[in-house]
Amino acid sequence: MRLPRKHSMTTRAEFSLARKDGRAKAGRFVVLSTLASAELPHLMVGFITTRRVGKAHDRNRLRRRFRSIVQRHAEAFEDMHRYLVTIPRPGASEASFEELEKDWLKQARRLGLIRTGTGDSGTPN
Template sequence: MRLPRKHSMTRRDEFARVRTTGQAKAGRFVVLSTLEDSTLDGIRTGFITTRKSGKAHDRNLLRRRFRAMVRLFAPSFVEPKRFLVTIARPGAAAATYAELEADWVRQAKRLGLFGPNPPRP
């Protein structure tokens, strides 16, 4: 199942707004930033994979993995009307999916995105 286009962040000003006014938590492999916005109709996600993350095929793999995590865990967010930016850190391409998922979920918990019963990675 694909992540619908309406759930993607595409404009530079959206990324800048999340960066300047949102919250961010950094882990070993990812930096997760979020900003609540009640005007949205659902979650809007963006993924940043720079050349420091790895070669092109590694960056593509990371984006596919991040999209899978959003599809899996976003339905259990307390407030789904938010911007969510996932930034791959150097070394993320060498991590396994389980390590990436555990780090992503850990940062999401630190940001308070899950309710009283957070999902287990």
């Protein structure tokens, strides 16, 4: 699934709503927050990359990597009517794409976004 621009969270209110009222799980490289909302017509995705994560090129690379991960696995989501916020943790810029993907998928399963056993790229559970 390609993520069109209309699937991007753009306002501060959307981010704070998902962070305050939603559920979150933290892994080694990522914090994933989500909030189901029946009013949403589709999945709304946002990325928060702070300066603590690294320099600008590291933050941009992390956003591209996480956007790719969401695109790869969005079709396996149980419910597409939700906000999804991905926040890389310090140290994520040194991780490989595979490590980031594995950690993101683990948190998505813990939140119940993805059915267990699906949505992974051939890696064991």
